[in-house]
């Protein structure tokens with residue numbers, strides 16, 4: 116015997132950044148809103164974000180900071196609910212925050228402040244949260260409603276919002292449900308892959324670079340599609356740091372990336388000056404003025420590093436400059452979803468309304484946040500996409 120469904124105007128799957136924002140906005144419009152999540156807590160990724168301080172947005176947001184097969188898609192949502200709108204909300208709650216490099220905004224105290232703000236807004240908007248709720252199946256009824264069967268009962272909703280996020284960090288409750296549901300409703304899904312993720316190295320590079328673990332250097336990292344100037348970090352597993360995470364979202368397996376460890380200088384000119392001024396100095400002694408000492412033999416080899424400058428021809432100095440300013444590094448792979456901050460690819464934007472996030476395949480179905488094929492750079496862009504897309508859907512669901 117099938118029990119009677121619990122009815123609601125809007126059912127949102129996923130109590131993360133996008134789902135909570137959508138719920139708040141829909142609730143404020145007087146819609147009854149139920150948010151389901153299989154986790155035991157809402158907003159787990161918000162809590163772990165930005166090293167616990169949540170880089171909740173960026174002062175400088177442009178469509179160029181997002182990766183998608185349809186680069187125009189994000190424009191409408193980002194311009195309808197901007198970073199200034201979210202900052203105004205944060206200020207209304209008197210949450211102290213600060214700006215770091217490249218316009219990144221972080222909480223002074225804790226990411227909890229952002230989650231508590233969203234939960235307070237949900238409460239005011241009379242949103243119901245149902246946690247530890249496992250979705251068994253979702254069906255479209257003949258009268259255009261959605262039936263959602265779960266371990267906590269059977270729900271019926273006029274609007275269904277998929278806000279279950281991407282695949283990164285399965286330990287934090289990430290799951291493929293959003294992609295599966297979108298596919299079930301006839302949507303095309305662009306292949307997914309891990310983005311904003313550390314690189315792993317081939318055995319030989321790993322052995323020579325392992326001792327550099329902990330060193331961080333401002334670098335410019337590039338490939339033919341993108342270029343980022345931020346720190347790189349050597350780790351015991353490979354390479355990380357903001358510049359590496361950024362380029363990882365533009366990296367294809369098998370490709371090399373170019374690392375310029377001294378992006379702001381004419382290194383060859385400087386080496387020639389040193390060659391003339393202190394010919395007896397070893398190369399590593401001179402370069403230690405520019406780079407961490409341990410890095411030099413690891414990248415150039417001990418023999419070269421120990422050679423006095425006077426033994427270098429200008430052509431060999433040019434080769435040294437090339438090794439440090441055009442270091443061609445071929446990663447073995449990435450650390451994958453285990454540590455990635457985001458998922459690239461996802462629900463094809465061309466089958467969603469850029470204004471409302473509604474599906475063009477099924478009336479009443481909406482897809483928001485990371486499950487959509489819109490991936491932001493590091494720096495608060497992914498949360499801004501979640502806020503903006505969630506807000507847009509929240510106006511119409």
Ligand SMILES: Cc1cc2nc3c(=O)[nH]c(=O)nc-3n(C[C@H](O)[C@H](O)[C@H](O)COP(=O)(O)OP(=O)(O)OC[C@H]3O[C@@H](n4cnc5c(N)ncnc54)[C@H](O)[C@@H]3O)c2cc1C
Pocket residue numbers: 128129130131132133134151152153154157158159160161163164165166169170171172248249250278279280281283284287288289290291292293455456457483484485486494495496497498499501
């Ligand atoms: C370690 C880390 C740090 C990050 N730091 C930042 C940062 O500082 N700034 C920034 O902009 N971005 C950051 N990000 C990215 C950002 O967290 C995400 O892009 C953002 O949370 C996406 O929002 P969302 O609502 O789409 O998905 P999520 O916030 O992931 O929410 C999805 C929700 O759906 C639920 N769910 C999943 N599957 C199911 C299912 N089968 N049934 C029911 N519920 C389900 C999940 O439990 C979760 O609550 C970080 C990510 C990680 C992993």
